[in-house]
Each structure stands twice: as structure tokens, then as C-alpha cells.
Amino acid sequence: MRTDTTRPPADTAVRGTALSVRGLRKSYRARGAASATGSRQVAAVDGLDLDVERGEIFAVLGPNGAGKTTTVEILEGFRERDAGDVSVLGEDPARAGRAWRARIGVVQQDSRDLGELTVAEMVGTTARYYPRPRDPAEVIDAVGLTEHARKRTRALSGGQRRRLDVALGIVGRPELLFLDEPTTGFDPQARRSFWDLVTSLRDDGATILLTTHYLEEAAYLADRVVVIDRGQAVASGEPDGLGGPHARTPLVTWLDDGERRSLRTDRPTGAVARIAHEVAAPDGEIPGLTVTRPTLEDVYLDLIGDGDPAGNEEQR
Numbered sequence: 001m002r003t004d005t006t007r008p009p010a011d012t013a014v015r016g017t018a019l020s021v022r023g024l025r026k027s028y029r030a031r032g033a034a035s036a037t038g039s040r041q042v043a044a045v046d047g048l049d050l051d052v053e054r055g056e057i058f059a060v061l062g063p064n065g066a067g068k069t070t071t072v073e074i075l076e077g078f079r080e081r082d083a084g085d086v087s088v089l090g091e092d093p094a095r096a097g098r099a100w101r102a103r104i105g106v107v108q109q110d111s112r113d114l115g116e117l118t119v120a121e122m123v124g125t126t127a128r129y130y131p132r133p134r135d136p137a138e139v140i141d142a143v144g145l146t147e148h149a150r151k152r153t154r155a156l157s158g159g160q161r162r163r164l165d166v167a168l169g170i171v172g173r174p175e176l177l178f179l180d181e182p183t184t185g186f187d188p189q190a191r192r193s194f195w196d197l198v199t200s201l202r203d204d205g206a207t208i209l210l211t212t213h214y215l216e217e218a219a220y221l222a223d224r225v226v227v228i229d230r231g232q233a234v235a236s237g238e239p240d241g242l243g244g245p246h247a248r249t250p251l252v253t254w255l256d257d258g259e260r261r262s263l264r265t266d267r268p269t270g271a272v273a274r275i276a277h278e279v280a281a282p283d284g285e286i287p288g289l290t291v292t293r294p295t296l297e298d299v300y301l302d303l304i305g306d307g308d309p310a311g312n313e314e315q316r
């Protein structure tokens with residue numbers, strides 16, 4: 001169950017499956033590598049299963065090269081798979097046609113070269129490709145580009161370009177929106193407004209599949225997350241529950257004769273009282289005391305084998 005009360009409430013009603021993936025595989029020829037038996041293949045996606053419900057924000061997390069973009073591009077119908085079953089809004093993206101494409105929105109990692117058009121022209125032109133588009137002016141406003149609407153797209157800053165990418169992804173009123181690292185280059189304020197926008201799209205009924213390297217973004221936005229490493233899912237679930245019940249056990253640390261000590265415990269208040277009894281200074285203060293609860297980032301780093309173990313018991 002969630003404990004982050006600052007996060008907007010999710011509509012938890014199950015409204016059917018938006019996409020499902022079973023046994024997905026995709027290999028690439030290793031760059032510059034060839035053997036006597038032919039070119040060597042590197043598995044980018046190695047037997048992945050995923051299920052995303054309609055109306056949820058689902059975040060795909062994982063280190064560089066984990067296979068996130070390859071997976072997302074297969075789901076978007078932009079990349080062929082080697083094996084596996086994939087259904088996106090009830091169709092196989094490898095065979096789906098224009099009507100299906102009009103139901104999805106895509107914000108890819110790399111911005112397209114948008115040339116000489118202004119922001120307003122670009123969003124307006126894109127809207128005309130869809131049967132039920134949003135009002136372009138409202139979309140431009142929602143991504144915070146109203147004051148730049150008459151600017152040529154090539155004159156935009158990197159963060160503004162990214163916002164325009166998002167505008168182009170949502171103007172067709174997609175049922176399913178793919179956001180591949182959407183807030184790279186955003187300043188903190190723009191990131192917060194973007195989070196509000198994504199939340200409102202979800203609250204309007206859209207399903208959102210998000211890849212991000214910002215763990216606080218996933219913690220804030222996602223109803224569920226999956227962590228991918230080397231093309232395989234290593235954990236999945238609600239952000240607060242990821243890694244199992246002990247992964248978020250609070251950590252108490254303090255200084256004892258100048259040496260840092262730590263204790264992982266479900267009862268930090270009692271632990272602090274005991275430590276105070278043992279090591280407190282004459283004024284009652286425990287030197288260097290910290291009490292922290294592991295964040296999603298701590299749990300993530302533990303899962304991909306790159307951080308301090310989050311499940312350790314007492315380390316005194």
C-alpha cells in the first residue's frame with residue numbers, strides 16, 4: 001500500500017488490459033564483432049513479460065542498455081521482434097494499421113528535426129492527422145509553450161523542444177501514450193508541471209507507459225513499475241512495494257567514538273532511545289544521528305546490484 005500522501009490518488013479500478021507481452025526477445029548483431037560461424041548476436045531483450053492495465057501509469061526502469069527503448073519501440077510498432085507475443089490495445093503492433101496508430105501517442109527519446117514551422121503550426125498540422133484531436137492551443141498551453149507558440153521550432157531551447165515533443169505526442173488524444181525519457185533536460189519547475197500534465201492525462205482515462213532514469217519521477221507518477229536489467233524483468237510492483245516488505249526498512253546511523261554505525265530496524269524510535277542511552281553526549285544529543293527510509297532509488301540500486309544492500313540486518 002502507498003504511504004506517499006502527496007501523490008495524486010490513482011483510479012485503481014481494473015478496466016482491462018492495455019498491453020501484454022509474453023516471452024519478448026530481440027537481439028542485435030554485436031557491433032564490430034564477427035566469428036567463424038557468423039556475426040555474434042547480443043540479446044537486448046531476453047524473454048520479457050509485461051502487463052499494463054488500462055488507465056494506469058506504468059514506469060519501465062533500468063540502467064543504460066537494459067533494453068527499455070528496444071522494448072518500447074517494439075510496442076510502438078517501430079521495431080521488429082525476434083520472438084514473443086505482443087498485444088497493444090488488442091492488436092499486434094507489427095501488423096497494426098493506421099487506425100491503431102491513431103489510438104497511440106509516442107514521445108521518443110530523440111526529438112525529430114522540425115524545421116521552419118512555428119510551435120503553433122507544428123501542433124496544428126499534427127492535430128489534423130487524427131480523428132479526434134485535442135485543441136492545439138490547449139495542448140500548447142498544457143505543456144507551457146503558449147508564450148513561444150509563434151517561435152520557429154528550431155529556435156527553441158532543448159527543454160522547450162522536449163515539451164513540444166510531448167505536445168505532439170498528446171494532441172491526437174491517445175488512449176495509450178508512450179513517453180521515453182520525457183523530462184530529460186527539463187528544469188525542476190517544468191518537470192513538476194509535466195508531472196501534473198501526465199497525471200491529468202491518466203485521470204482523463206489515458207494509459208501511460210513511461211521510461212525514465214529519474215527515480216523520483218517514477219515514485220511520484222507511477223502506479224506500477226518494472227525494473228529491467230539485461231533484457232529481463234528483475235522486479236515489478238507498486239513503487240512503494242518494490243523489492244519486498246523489508247526493502248524499505250528504516251536505517252538509523254550515528255557516530256560512536258567518531259566511527260559511523262548503522263542499524264536497520266522497523267522500530268527506529270526504540271532504537272534511537274537505546275542508542276541515546278549508550279552513546280549520547282552530556283547534552284543528550286546522539287552524535288551524527290540520521291534516520292532514513294530507503295527511497296525507490298535505493299531499492300532500485302540494490303536490485304540492479306549497484307548500491308548498498310537494502311535488506312541488511314543489523315550492521316554494528
Ligand SMILES: Nc1ncnc2c1ncn2[C@@H]1O[C@H](COP(=O)(O)OP(=O)(O)OP(=O)(O)O)[C@@H](O)[C@H]1O
Nearest residue numbers: 028029031044062063064065066067068069070071
Ligand atoms: N540499432 C542497434 N544496433 C545494435 N545494437 C543496439 C541497437 N539498439 C540498441 N542496441 C543495443 O541493445 C541494448 C539495449 O539497448 P536499448 O537502447 O534498448 O537500452 P535502454 O535500456 O533503452 O538504454 P538507455 O537507458 O541508455 O536509453 C544495448 O546493448 C544497445 O547497445
